[in-house]
Amino acid sequence: MKSEATASELENILELHGVTRRSFMKLCGAIVAAAGVSGLTVPRVAQALEQSVIGAKEGNLYPVIWLEGASCTGCTEAFAQLRVPDPASLILEMISLNYNDVLSAGAGESLEEAKSQTIAAGNYILVYEGGILQEWGGYATRIGGRPSTEILTEAARDANAVVALGSCAVNGGWMAAHPNPSNACGVQQYLTQAGISTPVVNVPGCPANPEWLVSILTDVVVMNSLPQLNDQNKPASLFDQTIHDLCPRRGHFENGEFVRQYGTKEESENYCLYAMGCRGPQTRAACPITLYNDRRSWCVDAGAPCIGCCEANPNDPGDNWVEVNAPFANRHRKLRIGDWQFEPQTLCLAITGILAVCLVIHGFGMKKAGRLDGNVRFEKKRRWDAKHPDRSIGDYDEPLTIIHEDGTKETVPAGTNLPGVPESDEAWKKQHAAQVAAKKADKKGGRK
Amino acid sequence: MDMAEYHETHPLPFIVTHWINLVCMICLILSGFYIHFPAFDGFMGVARGIHVLCGIVITINIIVRIVMTFIVKSAPGNGTHETKADIYSWLPQKDNRHQLTAWIGYYLFLRKEHPLGGKYGVPQKISYVLIPFLILFMAYTGFALWEPTSQLPFFLAGTEAFGGMMSMRIIHYFMMFVFILFMFIHVYLSFAEGGKGMMKMMFFNKEHGGLTYDMKTHNVSGEDERNLE
Incomplete structure (x- = not known):
């Protein structure tokens, strides 16, 4: 042949x-x-x-x-x-x-x-x-x-x-x-x-x-x-271990010694390139063992972070190394919704910031409403129950029991205003204002 | 005035698991941020050690907590000594029925009166029920990233399904922010709404007086004026 x-x-x-x-x-x-x-x-x-x-x-x-x-x-x-x-x-x-x-x-x-x-x-x-x-x-x-x-x-x-x-x-x-x-x-x-x-x-x-x-x-x-x-x-x-686990700079990683900018002393000392976006920790290949160019060097030896070129799932073209790893210098890839691309970190920090602002504003609202520190005024009857008396969840006709500070008990008829539940919002606010004033006076008294 | 809280409301085992959750969560978030980007030198080995250890501890803790919810009894409402298996505090309960809009309205200042309900209000219960699942999912993504376990078929299947290690890492990162957002709201409402009395109960197991509640009438049953500390 x-x-x-x-x-x-x-x-x-x-x-x-x-x-x-x-x-x-x-x-x-x-x-x-x-x-x-x-x-x-x-x-x-x-x-x-x-x-x-x-x-x-x-x-x-x-x-x-x-x-x-x-x-x-x-x-x-x-x-x-x-x-x-x-x-x-x-x-x-x-x-x-x-x-x-x-x-x-x-x-x-x-x-x-x-x-x-x-x-x-x-x-x-x-x-x-x-x-x-x-x-x-x-x-x-x-x-x-x-x-x-x-x-x-x-x-x-x-x-x-x-x-x-x-x-x-x-x-x-x-x-x-x-x-x-x-x-x-x-x-x-x-x-x-x-x-x-x-x-x-x-x-x-x-x-x-x-x-x-x-x-x-x-x-x-x-x-x-x-x-x-x-x-x-x-x-x-060749592909069961991560580049990170085989990397000669792994010791610097564990010690927490990182290159954070090129042209620095850390770079000249061959510190770990993790902070520069190195993809070694998630890329499985024997590069640090086999090396390139007639076993002379490889990316990290040359001072460049791994860009994860060996990331490739044969069953999933979406898990291709470029899409998964770009931008190479960042810790994360960019995400995409339609044509809009964004960094996961930016999105997370933005949402957290918005929530924090909302909570601060809400806190001022709570303060103004006098609801802070467990000072709440419970409804006397569920609103739904008031509208649906035939299917009411709560039973509002039972007598109430007040346990006084000395432990004695007093039974009062249903519907009686408990000391902690004033009849109206105005009465509750007044009571709350009196409590706040008393607390302040207490504190001042203590200081004296 | 807030509801009274007795030992039955937050039994000691749950105060312990809450403490463990708190410490682990804070350690995990701080060490996780460092592992994500090491902003200063000299801490990576320690950060990873803390992260993995706390990850394992919080996973065991949440499993123990889930098991305990079936065997430890607690009060499904504040201001009552009546107890049932703790799981009843996690399932929908009659005290909360039809109250979701009432709760949302209350938090948006659309209504002035605090809705009546069980130990956990409607939005609170929904978020609390999600947390154990989120912690278990977080543990799954974490072990899928941790080298010694990442190649086990159980975790590898997830990594492939999510599109590789980078996707798994981003999911793990997103999930951390879900916990951060939860903690923001949780801590804020605990301080703002629960106040000092609730804090002392939850952290130091100290009871406090307030309105009492009857699980049979699903209504306020009176008031406990005692200072129980």
Whole structure:
């Protein structure tokens, strides 16, 4: 078959490239680090690599098709910057990348033909980059005049697995942000709707860390299995912990040492970026462990708060990282009612302020009405009862009992004005005024 | 003159749970504000510790309070020694029937006479009944945000339903303001309407005299002029 590539013996490959055993073990270490698993498993990975199809004398390389939907090609770019293993080794010696818009040598008809042959042969992995634009019959993105939705369906149906690479492929990414005119969604949701049951591995990120892809491909190619996935079908070892929990600045967070403004001493001392809107506490990804750019640095190391680019729920395009996290410098996202956007904090403080003002005004009203401090005048009869004597709630005909200060009891007929319940509002106000005056006099007397 | 309040009105166990609620609520709100935005240095570890501890305590407290409402007896009205299971103070009661508009009218100064009613007036009862549910919901959103519990399926399902951690955090934040608004009104009316007598009862378990009420006639039954402190 034309699309099949073969690998020579692993040792020969290594020798050909002048790779020493030490460098090979380093590669294994890199794969282990990328997968976020314990360094103790390095020898196992090395052994697996040696025994795998890569190491076999006449073994077939694992075919991979890399499709792009609505993407910026950023994930491909990130992949192309990979150093260990470098893309060339990966493409030529670990997998057989039979189709990629950017990296494939061929183009046009011949490349489409390579893809068709790979699909027809089966037993391949599909890497999908970019969102799925469902609106307009999928024609917003097309290749060779065919909508990308159709191309995805065709390529995914017979694949062993689909790797949704990047947050756009996971749930539509920023294209799914309000108002989402293209009805963007992720690969998993689209395939589920299309009734295709091919397993999907979601690898969010903007761009997705290429080493995460390597670790998944390693699992597939070497171990012949998908990595352990969590309930969002993301590799558990990479996406089960928050960036916050893995962050090297976590100690500063617990100590309460924060950067509150750029260009300050706190910033130069690498204090926690939580107060600058860091999304680390709510974003699950192994960024602080894997790092970016050949394991040199990552966002927080570079002094930038996490903007939560790995936030992507494959089943909910609304939970896309841009809409959920913007504005990035604030603690909260903005909320929206129709086209009106507002900050949760502003709304809460405004309502609280209005209520406080209302209560102060009400308090003055209470004071003026003389109702403060439990000084209330109870109604003698419920108003409803007065209007509905046949269905009256209360019984107002029972005699009343007055318990005097010395404990003696006195029974008076129903309807008698109790000392605490004067007959009229005026009488009650007078009584209240007399009580207030007496209290004041008491206080003055006490002072003297 | 206000209604008399006896020990039966606010039995000691409920005074204790009220104290716990008060202390936890204040600690939760203050530490919550700090966790939302750390305005000063050096307090995050402590704030989170306080927040989680008080969150757990208030959750247990509210569950205990709900259980006690079925087994502890209290008076469903002020100014009476007659008791029933406390749950009757939380359900609609005859003393309050048809009185909602009367209460609203009274608070809006549209009528001068204080409506007759049970221990809790109509708007008061509605808001008090909501509070335990709000506390439990607040606990749910809180544990959905707290890392050690956030990945439990029970909490994860909610986080996904609400649209992710950020939405959950905003709901938790909004809910805090619901409590703040409730506390504003609750504290204001306690001071303004309940006054010193009620405060002494609620915080220090001290009775005070006033009008007495008969649960059978649903009406004022007389007056207790004694100073009971």
